[in-house]
Amino acid sequence: xxxxxxxxxxxxxxxxxxxxxxxxxxxxxxxxxxxxxxxxxxxxxxxxxxxxxxxxxxxxxxxxxxxxxxxxxxxxxxxxxxxxxxxxxxxxxxxxxxxxxxxxxxxxxxxxxxxxxxxxxxxxxxxxxxxxxxxxxxxxxxxxxxxxxxxxxxxxxxxxxxxxxxxxx
Numbered sequence: 001x002x003x004x005x006x007x008x009x010x011x012x013x014x015x016x017x018x019x020x021x022x023x024x025x026x027x028x029x030x031x032x033x034x035x036x037x038x039x040x041x042x043x044x045x046x047x048x049x050x051x052x053x054x055x056x057x058x059x060x061x062x063x064x065x066x067x068x069x070x071x072x073x074x075x076x077x078x079x080x081x082x083x084x085x086x087x088x089x090x091x092x093x094x095x096x097x098x099x100x101x102x103x104x105x106x107x108x109x110x111x112x113x114x115x116x117x118x119x120x121x122x123x124x125x126x127x128x129x130x131x132x133x134x135x136x137x138x139x140x141x142x143x144x145x146x147x148x149x150x151x152x153x154x155x156x157x158x159x160x161x162x163x164x165x166x167x168x169x
Contacts, residue, residue, distance in 0.1 A: 015066075018149070024050075029109075031048060077128065079141060103119060103144060116147060
């Protein structure tokens, strides 16, 4: 990768994976890179579950019903540990924000290593909590399917114009 800009443009929401496993050593490298993601007061209020066994992949797939999701050979379940997170003076707990930052770093680290990912937040968190025996403080926030993209073609990205989202004060 020549530049950060190239990496950002390479990353997209991959919804089509090859029927090819991902080596755990590569997944570990991606996680090792991403674990330097910032968090409020450096609390790192997260837990990363690497789901790659057929039994546990079947469980996680019951929590999100999309055919393309079933093809991903690895799913990272990113959980927020709310009692470990920094809370702002007005009561705003930053655990979910911190997990979102971690997820972003994971997607970029995976893209840098040639893997596709896709943020998934529309899933049955209660079911995952039950299936994996998570305690009440460990909230599933993001499912991150990961694998080799079925194509090298990067789809066009739809974005609002900068004038719609940026305002200088």
